[in-house]
Amino acid sequence: MMLDIKKGEKHVRRSVLLMFVVVFTICVCKTSVRAESSPVSEGQPTEIPQEEKTPVINKANEDSELKHTVSTGQSDNTKKEDTTPADTTQEEEEPINNDVKAEPPLVKDPLQPYNRAIFTFNDKAYHYFIKPIYTGYNSMIPEKARVSVRNFFTNVKMPVRFFNCLFQGESKGAGTEFARFVINSTVGVAGFFDPAKSKFHLEKQERDFGQTLAKHKMNSGVYIVWPFLGPSTVRDTVGLAGDAALNPFGWISYFFLTPLEGFGNYSYDTVNDLSIDKGTTYENITKPAIDPYIALQDAYVQNRIKKIKE
Amino acid sequence: MNYRKITSALGIGMLSLAFISPLLWAGEPGKLLMETIDKGFAILKDPSLKGDEKVQERRQKLWKEISPIFNFEEMSKRALGQHWKSRTPEEKDEFVELFTNIMKDAYIGKTDTYSGEKVVIISEKQDKKYATVQTKIITNKGTEISVDYNMLNNPGGWAIYDVIIEGVSLVNNYRSQFNNILIKSSYKELIQKIKAKQS
Numbered sequence: 001m002m003l004d005i006k007k008g009e010k011h012v013r014r015s016v017l018l019m020f021v022v023v024f025t026i027c028v029c030k031t032s033v034r035a036e037s038s039p040v041s042e043g044q045p046t047e048i049p050q051e052e053k054t055p056v057i058n059k060a061n062e063d064s065e066l067k068h069t070v071s072t073g074q075s076d077n078t079k080k081e082d083t084t085p086a087d088t089t090q091e092e093e094e095p096i097n098n099d100v101k102a103e104p105p106l107v108k109d110p111l112q113p114y115n116r117a118i119f120t121f122n123d124k125a126y127h128y129f130i131k132p133i134y135t136g137y138n139s140m141i142p143e144k145a146r147v148s149v150r151n152f153f154t155n156v157k158m159p160v161r162f163f164n165c166l167f168q169g170e171s172k173g174a175g176t177e178f179a180r181f182v183i184n185s186t187v188g189v190a191g192f193f194d195p196a197k198s199k200f201h202l203e204k205q206e207r208d209f210g211q212t213l214a215k216h217k218m219n220s221g222v223y224i225v226w227p228f229l230g231p232s233t234v235r236d237t238v239g240l241a242g243d244a245a246l247n248p249f250g251w252i253s254y255f256f257l258t259p260l261e262g263f264g265n266y267s268y269d270t271v272n273d274l275s276i277d278k279g280t281t282y283e284n285i286t287k288p289a290i291d292p293y294i295a296l297q298d299a300y301v302q303n304r305i306k307k308i309k310e
Numbered sequence: 311m312n313y314r315k316i317t318s319a320l321g322i323g324m325l326s327l328a329f330i331s332p333l334l335w336a337g338e339p340g341k342l343l344m345e346t347i348d349k350g351f352a353i354l355k356d357p358s359l360k361g362d363e364k365v366q367e368r369r370q371k372l373w374k375e376i377s378p379i380f381n382f383e384e385m386s387k388r389a390l391g392q393h394w395k396s397r398t399p400e401e402k403d404e405f406v407e408l409f410t411n412i413m414k415d416a417y418i419g420k421t422d423t424y425s426g427e428k429v430v431i432i433s434e435k436q437d438k439k440y441a442t443v444q445t446k447i448i449t450n451k452g453t454e455i456s457v458d459y460n461m462l463n464n465p466g467g468w469a470i471y472d473v474i475i476e477g478v479s480l481v482n483n484y485r486s487q488f489n490n491i492l493i494k495s496s497y498k499e500l501i502q503k504i505k506a507k508q509s
Contacts, residue, residue, distance in 0.1 A: 105486065147451055197452070277453060285478075288416030290503055291487040298486040299478045306477025 106301045107223045107233060115225040119293045122230055126282065134275040146276055148192040153249075153269045154204065155184045155191025160246045164207035168215050173205040180204065206307065209246070210239025214308040223297060231300035339441040339461045339468040340434040342379065347429050349375045354424045369418045381469035382410040384462055388471065389484040393492055401497075408504050412484070415508065426450045429457075439463040 109115065138146075158181040165173035180196040187195045196202040213235050214220070221234025232240070244250045249269075253262025282296075289295030350372055353359060359368045386402075386409040387394045397405065432444040440462060447455040460472040472481040491500050 105489075143451065194452070276451060277449075284420065285483075288412060289487060290412075290484070290500075290507055291490055294487045294490045295483055298483045302478040302482065303476055 106298065106305070107220060109223045109297065111222060111224060115223065116293055118225040118227055119296070121227060122225065123286070123292070125228065126279075130271070130274065131279060134271050134279060137271060138275045141275075143276075146272055149272050150276060151184070151188070151194045152191045153272070154194075155181065155188070156248055159248060160209075160243050161205050161207045163246050164209055164212050164243075165205055167209075167212040168207060170205070170207070173207065176202050177205050206310075208239055209242030210236035210304070211308050212242070213239055220301075220304075223301070231296055233301075233304075236304065338434075339436065339459075339463070340431055340443045342468050343443050343445075343459055343461070343470075344429070344431055346376055346379045350421075351429075354421055365422060369421070372421060373414060373418055377410075377414075379468075379470055380413070381462060381464065381471050382406055382413070384464075384469070384471040385409060385413070385481055388481045390488060391485045393488070393497065397497070404501070408501070408508070409484075411508055412504065432456075441468065 141149075158177055162174050162177040162181070165171075165177055179200075180202045183196040183200060183202070184191045184194060187193075187199075197204070210233075218235050220236075224232050224234065224237060226232055226237070229240070249265060250262075253259075253265055257265065285295055285299045286292035353368060353372050353375060356368075358364075359371065383406050386406040389409060390397070390405060394402070427450065428448045430446045430448065432446055434444070435442045440460070443459045443461065445457050445459065447457055449455070456476055458474040459470050460474065461468045462471045472479055474480070488500060491503065
């Protein structure tokens with residue numbers, strides 16, 4: 001009896017906490033959206049965050065070459081040079097002069113001092129804590145097994161991709177995800193293998209809630225670096241909450257596991273991913289960089305823009 | 311009679327091929343790119359160059375094969391962006407050298423862990439002297455990485471001026487970094503930072 005009450009209390013406390021987090025993020029996000037959208041209505045196009053501006057431009061001209069960078073000055077040149085008949089020597093020097101002033105960053109970063117501190121913390125945590133864990137894990141578990149584990153987690157998280165496909169109006173993608181789930185859960189032995197891709201050529205649809213929000217015209221908001229989770233924006237943080245709500249693992253751990261077990265489950269998935277390629281990607285970006293913080297920020301934002309555009 | 315016909319037909323065929331094919335293919339950015347990548351893979355697969363003790367020799371050979379396809383001056387120019395114009399010719403030369411070294415250190419080292427990755431060409435777009443070649447790297451784990459090469463046709467032939475990996479443009483990435491440093495400090499300090507990194 002006592003136990004039951006305690007358990008109930010725990011649930012209530014947890015759900016109140018969850019509610020609070022969600023409400024808080026939505027508030028933060030709303031204020032930031034308002035702050036960003038107000039200049040637009042006043043007719044200052046320069047204030048439109050880059051990510052929202054680019055897709056429109058891209059739709060206008062099919063040329064895929066420039067992508068997000070249309071607004072970052074330099075690549076603007078390429079466009080001009082591309083479209084105008086090549087006028088030899090003059091053309092090569094000219095464009096650079098033209099956009100001397102206009103080189104706004106891809107994302108606003110008013111929290112930079114805080115973000116840099118967290119970045120440094122994350123970097124240290126990665127090199128002294130997380131990397132030793134996954135290299136140890138690497139040496140114990142063969143690569144094939146690690147890929148299988150990833151396949152398993154990917155398969156279980158199918159609802160995240162399936163629903164986000166639907167939210168983004170991609171019924172074909174949703175169909176592909178559904179077919180993948182059916183094939184991989186059965187022929188692929190509960191998802192440990194990926195015959196849907198290798199035999200049926202059904203590609204995984206990388207869709208998340210951050211993209212959904214972007215497709216529904218939400219601005220990216222300011223850049224935030226979260227401890228352990230790494231680079232994000234206001235929009236992608238809300239997206240993470242949305243994805244967590246769609247993630248069956250979240251529900252399993254919420255109802256059947258203690259917070260510690262749930263966290264362990266999540267960490268295992270993360271470590272496994274890091275051991276396959278995430279770790280190398282992080283190092284590939286930060287190691288050759290002159291300013292690793294900016295390099296990671298820029299890579300994150302550029303990559304997000306690509307994923308939203310797809 | 312018949313024999314002669316065949317030989318003459320063959321001869322004409324060969325001749326026309328010899329004339330037409332360079333016209334069709336020569337200087338085509340995608341072909342040049344794939345040839346260079348194949349040359350690189352040949353070195354990485356060469357059994358006589360395998361192993362940790364051959365690292366330096368292998369990297370050197372690889373750099374010799376691969377570096378001509380990059381237009382490092384154009385890359386440096388774009389990476390420095392608005393700040394390129396106000397540099398003196400000496401500073402420009404110095405910067406190109408430093409930037410070339412950044413690229414070399416960062417990306418030749420990556421090849422040490424080569425484990426049978428494949429490169430597939432997906433599409434190729436060309437607009438006058440600009441071209442984009444879209445490729446995909448397929449790792450042995452089955453992961454696919456999209457890599458686009460932006461190329462420019464200079465008098466020396468087609469050369470790469472930007473590499474875009476999963477939507478992340480290398481040149482833009484460095485430009486963000488350089489800009490950020492140059493907002494707060496001088497060009498000299500930037501050069502010092504790059505040099506400190508390389509020493």
